[in-house]
Amino acid sequence: MRPRVAAAAGGAIALVVALGACSENTGEGTTVDTNRQQTGVIATDPKDSKGPAAEVPGAQKGGTFTIIRETPISHLDPQRTYSFAGLMASPLFSRYLTTWKDDGKGGLVLVGDLAETPGTNVNNDCKVWEFKIKDGVKFEDGRPITSKEIAYGIARSFDPDLSGGPTYIQEWLADSPQFDTKWDFKANKTSLPPGLTTPDPKTLRFEFAKPRCDLPFAVSLPTTAPLPADKDTGVNLDNQPFSSGPYKIAKNQVGVQLTLDRNPHWDPNTDPVRHQYPDQFVWSFGPTADAANNRVIADNGADQSAIAWNFVPASLVAKVANDPALKQRTILSPTPSANQLVINNQRVKDLKIRQALNYAIDREGLIKSVGGQTVASPLTTLMPPSTIGFKAYDAYPAGANGNVEKAKELLGGQTPELVLGVADSTTEQQIGTQLKGNLERAGFKITVRNIPDDSKLDEVKKKDNPWDLYIGNWAADWPSGASILPVLYDGRTIKPEGNSNSAFFNDPAINAEFDRILALPPAEQGPEWAKLDERIMKEHAPVVPLYVDVAYLVHGSKAGGVFVSSVFGYPSFVNAYVKQ
Amino acid sequence: MSMSPVEGVALAEIDSGGGGADAPKEKGFVGRSPGQLAMLRLRRDRTAMVSGAMLVFFVLVGLAAPLIEALYGISPRDQFQAKLDGFGMPLGYAGGVSGDHFFGLEPNLGRDIFIRLVYGLRTSLLIAFAAAVITAVIGIALGALAGYLGGWLDAVINWITDLTLAMPFLIIALALTPTLTLRFYGERDAVSPAFGVGVLIAVFAIFGWTGTARLVRGQVIALREREFVEAAKASGAGLAHMLFRQLLPNIWAPILVSFSLAVPQFITSEAALSFIGVGLTEETPSFGRMIYQSLDYLQTDPAFVFFPGITIFALVFAFNLFGDALRDALDPKSSR
Numbered sequence: 066m067r068p069r070v071a072a073a074a075g076g077a078i079a080l081v082v083a084l085g086a087c088s089e090n091t092g093e094g095t096t097v098d099t100n101r102q103q104t105g106v107i108a109t110d111p112k113d114s115k116g117p118a119a120e121v122p123g124a125q126k127g128g129t130f131t132i133i134r135e136t137p138i139s140h141l142d143p144q145r146t147y148s149f150a151g152l153m154a155s156p157l158f159s160r161y162l163t164t165w166k167d168d169g170k171g172g173l174v175l176v177g178d179l180a181e182t183p184g185t186n187v188n189n190d191c192k193v194w195e196f197k198i199k200d201g202v203k204f205e206d207g208r209p210i211t212s213k214e215i216a217y218g219i220a221r222s223f224d225p226d227l228s229g230g231p232t233y234i235q236e237w238l239a240d241s242p243q244f245d246t247k248w249d250f251k252a253n254k255t256s257l258p259p260g261l262t263t264p265d266p267k268t269l270r271f272e273f274a275k276p277r278c279d280l281p282f283a284v285s286l287p288t289t290a291p292l293p294a295d296k297d298t299g300v301n302l303d304n305q306p307f308s309s310g311p312y313k314i315a316k317n318q319v320g321v322q323l324t325l326d327r328n329p330h331w332d333p334n335t336d337p338v339r340h341q342y343p344d345q346f347v348w349s350f351g352p353t354a355d356a357a358n359n360r361v362i363a364d365n366g367a368d369q370s371a372i373a374w375n376f377v378p379a380s381l382v383a384k385v386a387n388d389p390a391l392k393q394r395t396i397l398s399p400t401p402s403a404n405q406l407v408i409n410n411q412r413v414k415d416l417k418i419r420q421a422l423n424y425a426i427d428r429e430g431l432i433k434s435v436g437g438q439t440v441a442s443p444l445t446t447l448m449p450p451s452t453i454g455f456k457a458y459d460a461y462p463a464g465a466n467g468n469v470e471k472a473k474e475l476l477g478g479q480t481p482e483l484v485l486g487v488a489d490s491t492t493e494q495q496i497g498t499q500l501k502g503n504l505e506r507a508g509f510k511i512t513v514r515n516i517p518d519d520s521k522l523d524e525v526k527k528k529d530n531p532w533d534l535y536i537g538n539w540a541a542d543w544p545s546g547a548s549i550l551p552v553l554y555d556g557r558t559i560k561p562e563g564n565s566n567s568a569f570f571n572d573p574a575i576n577a578e579f580d581r582i583l584a585l586p587p588a589e590q591g592p593e594w595a596k597l598d599e600r601i602m603k604e605h606a607p608v609v610p611l612y613v614d615v616a617y618l619v620h621g622s623k624a625g626g627v628f629v630s631s632v633f634g635y636p637s638f639v640n641a642y643v644k645q
Numbered sequence: 646m647s648m649s650p651v652e653g654v655a656l657a658e659i660d661s662g663g664g665g666a667d668a669p670k671e672k673g674f675v676g677r678s679p680g681q682l683a684m685l686r687l688r689r690d691r692t693a694m695v696s697g698a699m700l701v702f703f704v705l706v707g708l709a710a711p712l713i714e715a716l717y718g719i720s721p722r723d724q725f726q727a728k729l730d731g732f733g734m735p736l737g738y739a740g741g742v743s744g745d746h747f748f749g750l751e752p753n754l755g756r757d758i759f760i761r762l763v764y765g766l767r768t769s770l771l772i773a774f775a776a777a778v779i780t781a782v783i784g785i786a787l788g789a790l791a792g793y794l795g796g797w798l799d800a801v802i803n804w805i806t807d808l809t810l811a812m813p814f815l816i817i818a819l820a821l822t823p824t825l826t827l828r829f830y831g832e833r834d835a836v837s838p839a840f841g842v843g844v845l846i847a848v849f850a851i852f853g854w855t856g857t858a859r860l861v862r863g864q865v866i867a868l869r870e871r872e873f874v875e876a877a878k879a880s881g882a883g884l885a886h887m888l889f890r891q892l893l894p895n896i897w898a899p900i901l902v903s904f905s906l907a908v909p910q911f912i913t914s915e916a917a918l919s920f921i922g923v924g925l926t927e928e929t930p931s932f933g934r935m936i937y938q939s940l941d942y943l944q945t946d947p948a949f950v951f952f953p954g955i956t957i958f959a960l961v962f963a964f965n966l967f968g969d970a971l972r973d974a975l976d977p978k979s980s981r
Contacts, residue, residue, distance in 0.1 A: 380942055513835070513927075514832065514833065514836070
């Protein structure tokens with residue numbers, strides 16, 4: 066009996082493999098065009114900030130739009146929202162001072178949201194900013210939104226119990242990273258933080274000790290969502306935020322499902338970006354990335370108007386990309402999340418070695434090793450292409466696969482021994498293996514050292530960390546060079562722990578440039594940052610730019626209007642609709 | 646077909662029983678020791694021979710890995726990313742199978758699956774065999790002592806067994822490995838693959854002996870009161886003689902079975918542990934790591950799942966069949 070069973074089992078396995086092997090992979094039809102022209106400006110014409118938002122072609126009203134995601138959104142309270150899921154969910158039920166008008170193809174305009182314009186730089190020194198609040202903007206109970214409620218929202222973000230959100234505005238107002246000790250929200254609930262005033266219900270005024278030219282960008286984050294003081298439920302606001310946007314929380318089964326209904330008091334004529342097409346939005350939490358994507362691919366029942374929040378996992382990419390029927394149901398877009406091979410400049414002081422690393426890098430091979438062009442897109446600049454004023458350049462042109470000869474020439478026969486620290490996660494292990502092979506072909510001696518995954522970020526941010534190379538990632542909070550270059554490469558900010566400047570790059574001339582550009586009006590900064598970006602790479606090569614993450618999403622056949630946000634790189638739902 | 650050639654066994658039993666050492670070469674009666682009998686039975690069992698041959702083959706392949714590499718011309722770290730498409734999937738049929746790459750290429754990194762399997766086989770067999778032998782030795786020694794001597798020693802050994810069983814294996818393995826690594830290597834030193842292998846074997850040895858120990862203890866207790874043991878004791882046999890001459894030869898069968906089951910179990914455990922970052926690093930070719938990585942590609946590159954999968958299937962299957970046959974040969978009377 067047994068041999069027969071074994072033969073049958075073996076035969077079945079062989080058959081399955083034979084069937085799987087039938088199709089030849091010729092590599093055709095697997096090229097993905099991820100190019101898009103990125104432009105970004107700040108609206109100077111107040112008309113741009115007026116509603117209603119242009120109709121989405123083909124959009125229909127009604128239906129339920131579902132978003133399937135593996136883990137719950139960490140915070141719904143706008144003042145505590147900082148995760149990507151939170152930042153993309155929040156616009157449905159909160160409005161801010163300013164917001165991005167995003168065409169999903171790279172065209173970005175910063176417009177006034179609750180404010181009539183993206184801010185007035187009163188004395189042209191970026192120290193005093195004024196925002197005029199629009200007429201006709203209302204909360205979900207029909208009350209008008211005034212500067213008082215916006216100011217209250219900002220004030221409550223000073224409460225250490227309500228942590229988790231961005232801290233730019235708080236730090237700038239208090240002029241200190243320890244803003245919660247400078248001004249105590251709980252003791253001063255009826256007053257406002259220093260520098261924040263509401264001269265009248267239509268005006269909100271910021272006064273800073275130092276020039277803060279990035280304020281119009283910073284107030285596009287949910288910190289500036291309005292809240293009436295009597296609706297503040299403290300930490301419980303996380304479960305039931307009070308809506309000022311086109312939808313309001315209908316039901317929140319924490320960790321399972323979040324249901325949003327239309328907010329009848331939202332007036333489309335005041336809103337330059339949001340729409341109110343579906344009757345309902347449902348965020349459904351639980352299924353893994355694999356399960357969610359498989360469900361949406363299967364396209365049955367309610368999943369027809371659903372989108373899988375998690376990107377198509379590497380294991381499914383080839384299947385999705387090679388299915389012509391799925392092509393119309395996928396969204397492919399580069400994101401602003403940039404990855405670098407960070408060089409520890411305190412250890413690797415020889416510029417030639419850093420330049421040789423830049424010549425040696427095989428970006429095409431690296432991208433294949435992380436899952437291919439639907440996962441990553443090559444990057445040769447410090448700032449991602451989605452940055453305002455971005456100019457493409459390659460300071461060390463070596464082709465898609467790197468130039469080993471040029472690297473060896475720069476090294477001049479020496480074999481630098483470098484230690485590459487990688488997290489012990491599957492992805493970084495693969496990257497580590499890939500980089501070791503790649504760089505050793507170019508004459509380096511690479512030791513791969515594992516760092517426990519959960520502590521890797523903290524460890525590489527320590528000033529005296531023992532590694533020479535590690536993978537770094539930076540996704541800016543707004544697409545301005547000011548939130549990238551000074552944050553990552555200003556050597557004066559280096560402290561013992563928690564450094565964003567994990568390359569520990571410090572050059573006085575570059576630091577002075579940061580100060581000069583930061584004092585320019587925001588509209589003029591763009592090209593200057595691009596110039597500085599190229600200068601840093603050419604003169605110092607503090608890192609090896611590797612790739613930007615690519616968003617690859619699949620949605621149901623009846624889901625429409627979703628695009629990948631040019632600011633955060635995740636799906637935006639302001640235009641979403643359900644095809645009937 | 647039956648696993649055990651019954652007729653042959655019966656004949657052999659009569660041979661040794663009826664003839665004995667006094668009457669050699671008489672009417673074709675041959676005197677054979679129990680070991681010779683077992684070998685004879687084993688040799689007559691076709692399943693045992695086939696599975697045994699496969700095991701020998703696997704071991705030889707594992708030992709000859711560098712030789713195979715020289716003949717094959719590809720090292721386990723060579724990457725062939727030019728033969729991958731834009732998604733990092735191998736070009737061509739069945740995951741890139743060709744004359745150059747017998748089993749195709751890994752997706753993403755583009756390494757040769759065949760040579761990695763050969764090296765992975767070596768790593769996995771080394772770990773599994775070493776761990777199985779060590780656990781068997783510890784288990785037999787402690788179990789036999791506890792069972793035969795009894796009293797306070799039995800209580801202490803039982804207590805240690807219970808304690809070991811109660812310790813959470815995964816959590817200790819997770820906590821121990823990074824600590825040990827930092828104890829022996831600086832933060833900038835390369836961690837040698839041999840260290841990872843050693844840690845894995847040690848972790849398995851610490852946790853794996855309890856089953857064998859309990860099994861042996863139970864068997865020894867059952868035998869302890871039998872007449873032949875009493876007789877040996879009465880004639881003044883020492884402890885070593887009692888254990889190794891009287892007791893152990895009678896309980897080889899269950900020990901061998903547990904050994905033959907432990908080896909494939911260690912192979913799969915090594916896979917699981919390597920996956921969660923304990924023990925072997927990405928650089929060391931390992932069976933388990935390959936299989937776990939390949940599972941993600943079940944839908945898109947089934948060949949990557951197939952080759953390591955079929956190899957581990959064949960290896961574990963061969964082990965189990967051979968273990969079965971060995972038991973039959975050693976102890977033909979025990980019921981299945």
